[in-house]
Amino acid sequence: MPWRLGFDIGGTFTDLAIEDSRGRVLVGKQLTTPRDPAVAVFAGLAELLERAGTTAADLAQAVHGTTLGANLVIERKGARTFLLTTAGFRDVLEIQRQLRYNINDLFVDKHPPLIPRNQILEVAERVRADGTVHRALDEDGARAALAAARENGVESLAIALLHAYANPAHEERLAALAAELLPGVPVTRSSAIAPQYREYERTNTAVVNAYVAPAFRAYLAALADGLAARGFRRALYLMQNTGGIASVATAARVPVRSLDSGPAAGTILAAHIGALTSHPDLVAFDMGGTTAKASLVEQGRPLTTDRLEVDMIAMRPGSGLPINVPSVDLVEIGAGGGSIARVERGILGVGPASAGADPGPACYGLGGTEPTVTDANVVLGYLDPAYFLGGARVLDVDAAATAIERAVAKPLGLTIVEAAWGIHRLVTVGMEGAIRVVSIGRGKDPRDLACVTFGGAGPIHGARLGRSLGLRRLIAPFAAGVGSAIGLLLADARFDLARTLVVPLDGAPWDRINRVLDELEAEGAAALRETGLEGTWHLTRSVEVRYAGQGHDLAVPLTAGRLDAASLDAIRRAHASVYAAHYGYAEPIGAPLEATNWKVEMLCVTPKPDLTRAGGSTRAADARKRDRRVYVAEAGGFVDCAVYDRYALGAGAELAGPAIVEERETTVMLLPGDHGQVDRYGNLVIDLGTETA
Numbered sequence: 272m273p274w275r276l277g278f279d280i281g282g283t284f285t286d287l288a289i290e291d292s293r294g295r296v297l298v299g300k301q302l303t304t305p306r307d308p309a310v311a312v313f314a315g316l317a318e319l320l321e322r323a324g325t326t327a328a329d330l331a332q333a334v335h336g337t338t339l340g341a342n343l344v345i346e347r348k349g350a351r352t353f354l355l356t357t358a359g360f361r362d363v364l365e366i367q368r369q370l371r372y373n374i375n376d377l378f379v380d381k382h383p384p385l386i387p388r389n390q391i392l393e394v395a396e397r398v399r400a401d402g403t404v405h406r407a408l409d410e411d412g413a414r415a416a417l418a419a420a421r422e423n424g425v426e427s428l429a430i431a432l433l434h435a436y437a438n439p440a441h442e443e444r445l446a447a448l449a450a451e452l453l454p455g456v457p458v459t460r461s462s463a464i465a466p467q468y469r470e471y472e473r474t475n476t477a478v479v480n481a482y483v484a485p486a487f488r489a490y491l492a493a494l495a496d497g498l499a500a501r502g503f504r505r506a507l508y509l510m511q512n513t514g515g516i517a518s519v520a521t522a523a524r525v526p527v528r529s530l531d532s533g534p535a536a537g538t539i540l541a542a543h544i545g546a547l548t549s550h551p552d553l554v555a556f557d558m559g560g561t562t563a564k565a566s567l568v569e570q571g572r573p574l575t576t577d578r579l580e581v582d583m584i585a586m587r588p589g590s591g592l593p594i595n596v597p598s599v600d601l602v603e604i605g606a607g608g609g610s611i612a613r614v615e616r617g618i619l620g621v622g623p624a625s626a627g628a629d630p631g632p633a634c635y636g637l638g639g640t641e642p643t644v645t646d647a648n649v650v651l652g653y654l655d656p657a658y659f660l661g662g663a664r665v666l667d668v669d670a671a672a673t674a675i676e677r678a679v680a681k682p683l684g685l686t687i688v689e690a691a692w693g694i695h696r697l698v699t700v701g702m703e704g705a706i707r708v709v710s711i712g713r714g715k716d717p718r719d720l721a722c723v724t725f726g727g728a729g730p731i732h733g734a735r736l737g738r739s740l741g742l743r744r745l746i747a748p749f750a751a752g753v754g755s756a757i758g759l760l761l762a763d764a765r766f767d768l769a770r771t772l773v774v775p776l777d778g779a780p781w782d783r784i785n786r787v788l789d790e791l792e793a794e795g796a797a798a799l800r801e802t803g804l805e806g807t808w809h810l811t812r813s814v815e816v817r818y819a820g821q822g823h824d825l826a827v828p829l830t831a832g833r834l835d836a837a838s839l840d841a842i843r844r845a846h847a848s849v850y851a852a853h854y855g856y857a858e859p860i861g862a863p864l865e866a867t868n869w870k871v872e873m874l875c876v877t878p879k880p881d882l883t884r885a886g887g888s889t890r891a892a893d894a895r896k897r898d899r900r901v902y903v904a905e906a907g908g909f910v911d912c913a914v915y916d917r918y919a920l921g922a923g924a925e926l927a928g929p930a931i932v933e934e935r936e937t938t939v940m941l942l943p944g945d946h947g948q949v950d951r952y953g954n955l956v957i958d959l960g961t962e963t964a
Contacts, residue, residue: 273331274323275880277759278312279533280337283560283609283628284727285311286936288756289319289330294881296760297323298753300660300727300936303560303628309497316501327502334759336510339490340483340530344385344592345582349482350426350457352386355416355445356474357433358393363474372589382584382592385478390423392416394432394445400468400773402437413445417452428453429481431461431474436771439466457484464525465595467868468771472578476595479581480527487526491519506803512579512598514539514758515765515874518802528596530581535599536758538566538573541723543761544748546571547882547952550721553746554706556736557754558729560645561625563606565705566599567713567720574713576600577769577826597767600713602705608632608645608728612675612694614682619690621698633674634666642678644728646671647694650687652901652909653731653931654938661935692902699732703739710740717742725754730939734928737959738942749884749917749953752936757880764802764875766795769868775819776842776864781835787869788812788834795873806877813870816846819863825849826870842866884953887921894919896933903929905943922951928960 275290280303287299299319304310320326343349356363364384371379394416395409420428428449435442439462449458461477495507509522510532522529534557541555551571557564567574579598580591605623609632612621621644626632630639632646634656648654649671656666672687680690710717718741724733730747737745748754768791774780792810799808812831817824827845830838843860851857888894894915901912910929917934925948926932928941932955941947944960 274325274329275760276330276333277756278335279536279755280308281559282625285315286753286756287315287319288753288760289323290760290880291323296757296880298750300753305629309494313497328504330503331505334508334516336533336536336755336759338531338533340487340526341581343483343486344479350485351424352427352429352478352482353420353425354391354429354478355394356391356431358395360433361391361393363471367471370589372587385482392419396432396441398434398438398441400434400437408441408444413448417449421453425456427457427481427485429459429477431477435462436466436468466770467595472593472595475592476527479594483526488523491523510536510759510762512596513575513765513767514573514599514762516762521798521801527594533755534564534601536755537725538599539762540754540758542568542571542573544723544746544954548746548954553721553723554710556722556724556729557726558732559607559726560609561607562603563702564601564603565709566601567709574600602708604701604705606698606701610644610698611641612679614679619693619697621694634671636667640674642674644694644698646674647691648731650675650691651695652899653940655933658933699735702736706740721746725751727752727937730937734940734942734945734959743959745957745959747939747955760880763877764799764804766798766873768795769870771868773867776839776866785833791871795871799873799875804875804877806875809874811872814866815868816864816866818858819865824867825853882952887919889921889923891915891924891926920949922949924949
């Protein structure tokens, strides 16, 4: 088996994992270097390669997860982007949809468009919804619009014409003219990356892709060059929003598919751990240095959505910029170890502002003075100041206490410990809300789910979070602190493609439908072949269906093979089943149906690393390092708490809370009444007690 590398650059930490030639995994963690993220990557890589006794030349594959694209959008640091659109539709990005994300706020503002109106240019043309041309493209006007974009400093170009999903000919011609008049300027066609109806979403998808493309491509090129300079000669891959991986060439063409890919890797890990521990239904909870993420895994598969929202301004669906690309259905909040605590108008708040890696929490000793969640956890005894990152950094407890006292304790009239506990408890409550969204909000009772917790801070908060939600079981994977990097090594190649063809299913044009599906399958197969990965291919097809006259649709599975009139009965019954599960009832079989989007998922299942872990003692007492004073509110305050060495705990070892289990990249907290047992993969499976603070 070849050596492989996975690395994920977060806001505070960069996680790395290497799979060796025998399928075993070595991991590392570095403080992110915001001014040049590659510095942390290459420092961590050098350390891991030295520990493994190998070189970059031995690596056969590298897989990267990143939030670079999303950050460019959030921080408004993308390219100067111009949009060409159909005459009369210049204001699509401004008008958006009539729905308000908060129906109780009569003055709610819509999300500001990513580009200003003066960078949107009209061209005369018109294609009908059925794909027929109502008005031919005015090429002279198109040339004039492209010249105006050139004169005004265009760096990237998006093209989104009315009904281009039904007939892309005019977009294709505009792209050819742009190549002639704007040489070197990246061009994004909506019909190439999101050939689906709904003008606002399709247009916004094209604009976002164009906005991030130049910086994204430059970043990937620099990363590839840096790896090559260190001896790496093989394939670099990028995680996509779906949790599947793609070649760098594909990712550079359509960066919008990898806009927020880093968090998806953790969900892939959680699903794999669920399969190993016989928990097909679970919540994945990832708490890192800047944010916390929650997602749902059903029947062993991460729940996905057909629309990604970025830069949400109110943490409500509809408050962000919608992008028509499939992705893992994640809820992300500004609650991480670096989240800053503050007092405003006598009320304690935590996040979303973060100290990040530079200057970081006060306890890092890098110049940070604001109190953070990590500072609170140090004061409460949850973190060993001398063992942070395995002892690579010694935490300053006094600096943490001073920051908390100045900014929180004194303004609220609390002791330092009370203030620290308030910070810890408040951020846990915030994360509870995120898990409620992905469980109860998706029709799942959290009491029926396990929780896989990972990230540098996740296992510290997991037990309290689980208890407050009524969860019965918490699973902390071995090396949970770098879970996203391990998830990158577990990911398969995957491509999800869709195309709009709105047709009534009674008397449907089956030959045309089969051509659409064939074209999607061919596109997906070409993308899989481009990865060069070997594995077992799987094809899944579906169609979005609605009752005639409805405005929204539901995805239903399609049978294999050619579709024809005989397929209609299976589609009807599948739609009735999905509709009843979603809404509680369904119309009688035979009600007129309409199909909208035809979809294909192409998957290449690749070999997985062996997470079996040998060694360690079956007796927890053999792994006990010492006792430490730890604040356990459930026990009334500070108590002497047993501290265990994660690396000395072998399969079968059992321990009871209150207890702390330490490893280099994270710390696991067990509360009174919790019972944990280590399985053969090194996972700490914890049955949670019921007492809450």
